[in-house]
Amino acid sequence: MGRAEERRARQGGGRRRAAPKSSAERSGIRRFFTWKKVLGSFFGLCLLGMAAFVVMYLMIDVPKGSEAVAAAQQQSNVYQYSDGKIMARTGKVNREIVELAEVPKPVQKAFVAAENKSFYNDAGVDFKGTARGLFNTLSGKGKQGGSTITQQYVKNYYLEQDQTITRKLEELVISLKVDRTTSKDDILAGYMNTSYYGRAAYGIQAAAQAYYRVDASKLTVEQGAYLAAVLQAPSQYDWAVATDTGRELVKQRWEYVLNNMVEENWLDPAERDGMKFPEPKDPKGAPGLEGQNGYLWDAANSALQKQLVAQGKAADADEAEKMVTAGGWTITLNIDKKKQAQLEKAVKTQLTSKLDAKKRKVDADVQAGAVSVDPKTGRVVAMYGGVDYFKHYTNNATRTDYQPASTFKPVILAAAVDKEAETQDGTPITADTIYDGTSKRPVTDNGKKVGFSPPNEDDVDYGDVTVQTAMNKSINSVFAQMGVDVGMEQVMKTAGDLGMDTADLQAVPAQTLGSMGASPMEMAGVYATLANHGEKVTPSMIKSVEHKDHTVKIPDAIGDSVISREAADTVSSVLTGVVDDGTARTSVRDNPARDGQQVAGKTGTSDKNRSAWFTGYTPNLVTSVGMFGEDDKPPHAQVTLQGATGLLPGKGRVAGGSYPAQIWAAYTFNAMGDVSKFDLETKQGSGVQPTFTPPPPEPTEEPTTPEPTTEPPPQEEPTTEKPPEEPTDEPTEPTEEPTPEEPTDEPTADPIEPPEGGDGGGDGDAGPVDPQQ
Incomplete structure (x- = not known):
């Protein structure tokens, strides 16, 4: 046997050769996709792409120089008040x-x-x-x-x-x-x-x-x-x-x-x-944007840019900004020219005319911001951004770096009523629910201490009080416990539903003191939702927009109900007590221009007295006013407002019930129109029935006499109003280092009445708290 035959014999002896597949068996992917076909298709696509590119290259010409700059880049933007009268016109592209x-x-x-x-x-x-x-x-x-x-x-x-x-x-x-x-x-x-x-x-x-x-x-x-x-x-x-x-x-x-x-x-x-x-x-x-015009212009541009991105007309904020500043827009704002003038006048007469930086360094550090909203339409009818857009670039009406302090407390009550929350012992939370108002009382959750014991203003113990009284006097210990009773996750969710930016906030008890940042625009939206019986109000700067190349739809500022009407109306009813029997009584309740107008509102004064607030409303107008301590020298750190306008330097704190409430009253009672009453579907709160207030305990410390000052209190007329018998509002900013049980600032034993009433906020009132608690 030859070698070739022997090799074939060995191969055939070990295994049987497979029969070749028939053509019928050659099916599936191999039948249609051979390497030759795939390679051919690839080259075919490449050739088609190249051919298409050559065609494009031949067809597309470089635009002529005279046509190079788009017409829109040569135009101005026109900004109008709600009635169509021109507010400002920006020049050609800068x-x-x-x-x-x-x-x-x-x-x-x-x-x-x-x-x-x-x-x-x-x-x-x-x-x-x-x-x-x-x-x-x-x-x-x-x-x-x-x-x-x-x-x-x-x-x-x-x-x-x-x-x-x-x-x-x-x-x-x-x-x-x-x-x-x-x-x-x-x-x-x-x-x-x-x-x-x-x-x-x-x-x-x-x-x-x-x-x-x-x-x-x-x-x-x-x-x-x-x-x-x-x-x-x-x-x-x-x-x-x-x-x-x-x-x-x-x-x-x-x-x-x-x-x-x-x-x-x-x-x-x-x-x-x-x-x-x-x-x-x-x-x-830019020229033409002096005074308040610059703030209105900036806010309108920001609102338009957000809509361009939201509606897919711009990829991001930078591209939207380019589109707006390129020109060609006619933007009609919701700003009411008359109300805008009234708000500016109120800030000037009640505050800025009393500031004298040459006499007092602190006066140079005072900033004010305000936003006024129609709660039925959501339109921003007036805005105050600062003393002058050329002198203070940051818009105080939209900045979110200062704490809203006790103006957050109504959010906690809204969450409690809306979710039918109960106290630790199973009692439904209403305006008449009794809470322990003892200062520094440890907050508990199902009998366990949560490590949070906020002091009240001036460390005053109030004993048993109703929720109505706690809101009137802004008692920290009550609302800290209420927040835990409701559940801080639910409180923060309700805050977000009402219009606050809570995306990056932790649901911790310290938030009950309003320790987050917020703007007057934001707080005006929250309170407008309350005034609108729980239907969401998103403050809207822009009425309409026109451009030859772009169509932008302005969304409805009124949304769906985010809390029940009963919850919203209950909070409104309770907040009338803050005006009639609480921290805003002197500036608002007793204002001769009130003329019987029903008012709801809340004061707020942060720890270290770095901010002071009053956000209040009538049935037809919601306005949030904030005062902020900002160092006038770079890097513009937050500083105290104490001693501003000559208020007992070192002690005289600027409270929410003083200048913010005074500005609010001077503006609102002039701009509100006819006197109106709230239409409330609730049986709770001061707005519909009197609420029993347990008497506070006797002070444990003898009040001292305030030190005399050579600077007279800044008030337009002498007042015979006596100081309140007990302190009222509280500062709310947590400090960074100390523990909640060890205040770093020595509380004052006697409240100092700000001019024309106040909420008594001041240094050390809220005490140091850990924002992570």
Whole structure:
């Protein structure tokens, strides 16, 4: 046997060869997808794509120079009062074109280092970044970085800002053509001159003035690196309004720019090591936005930008800001011109005219903010943002960094009544429910102490009191226990339902003292919902918007019921007691302009006296007034209001029942129209029936006589009102270090009556508490 035969014999002897498959068995995927077919299809698609791109390249032309800048970028924005009368008109786009030679070379390099290190060598297009952008657009993820400087210049100069597939393909083709026909210097100059930097500044020259008050030719490398960094997210990275996170991010971006410059040998490492972050100056308003107009303009713009994002017309806040500042909008606000003037007058006559920073340093630190809302429509009919938009950039009406203090207490009661909550012993919580008002009484949960024992104002023990009395006198210990009885998770949920931003807040007992941040706008919305019988009211700045290229629908400010009518009306009824028999009685109840008007409201005074509030309402008008202690020198830290206007320096605290309530009364009783009564569907509270008030215990400490002062109390007329027999409201800010049981501030033994009444808030009233409890 030959070797070949022997080998075949061995192979055949071990196993049987499988029979070849028939053609009928060759089915499924292999039948239709062979490697030849897959490869052929791939190349076919590539050829089709290339052909389509060639067609696009031939069909899409670079727009002519005379058509380059969109018409909308040359227009103004018009802002009108609710009656159509013009409030303000912004000028043409804030842009001044400068030659590239006017911008220092290192600053030019900073922009290249920030956005496109390969700029001087690329073909004008980043295909990977463009593909990523197309994918994100198709998948609804919005815009994403990756474009070259040339592409961004083309988008800024030749195209609209909309995020569509067509626009992105146009950007790609035009960028390739522009890179072939335009020098890199001209492209870089065009990019720097057309980009939006925030603060309504288009172009490097306007940005240099807006952030550093210098011409572009005078920018340092550090300043140029900041402007290059801020381009990534103008609204988030503007140092004047950025959050702590935003400031950290823009610093990191600034470092990134400078490090890239070193890497590209555009900056000496030793020089880089000696550079310090160049903090921008505070913004300046545009002409025509002096006084309150600037605050109204800013609030209207913010509201419009939110709607552009919410309705999918802008990918994010930065793109929305660009669209608004580009111009062409007619924005009609809900602001009532007459009520706006009345609110401004009330703040001036009741507060700002009494401030004298030359006599008292603290007077320079006093800020006021107010928002007035129609609870039936949700329209913001008046707003006070500060002394002047040019002098104080931050809008005090919308800022959320100060504690609302005891103005939060009605939220706790609303949650209790709405959810039919009970005390620890099973008693339903109503206006007549008895609570122990002993100061520093440990809060318990099912018999167990929760480690929270807040003191009352001036550490006064009230003994057994009704909920009505506890609201009138703003007794901390009662509402701390009530919050735990209801359940802090439910309290915070109700707060969110009513309109407070509770997304990042912990449901801990310390929140019962109003230790979170809130704005007058926010609190006006909460109380407007109460006034509107539980139907959600979201304060609305804008009545209508018009633009030739965009349609924006303004959502209804009135929503569904978020708490029952009985709960809302019960709280309104209880809050009438604060005015008629509580911490706002002197400023509001006894005001001669009241003329029988029924009023509900609540005072608030935070710990350290850093803020003081009065939020109150009639059936047709809700207004929240806040006073804030803010150091007039950078970094504008929160400071005390004590001694402002000459109130017993060192002791005279500014309480919610004093200036805030006075401003509220002077405005409301002038602006409310006809006298009206609440339509309440409840049997509880002072608004519908008298409530029994157990007598408070005798003070354990003899009151002392207030020290005399050479400064007379700031009051318009002498008053014979006697100080209250017991202290009233409480400060609410938790301190950082001490434990809840050990106050760090020595409480005053005697309350000091603020001018024209007050809620007696002051330093150390709430005592130090742990916000994590």
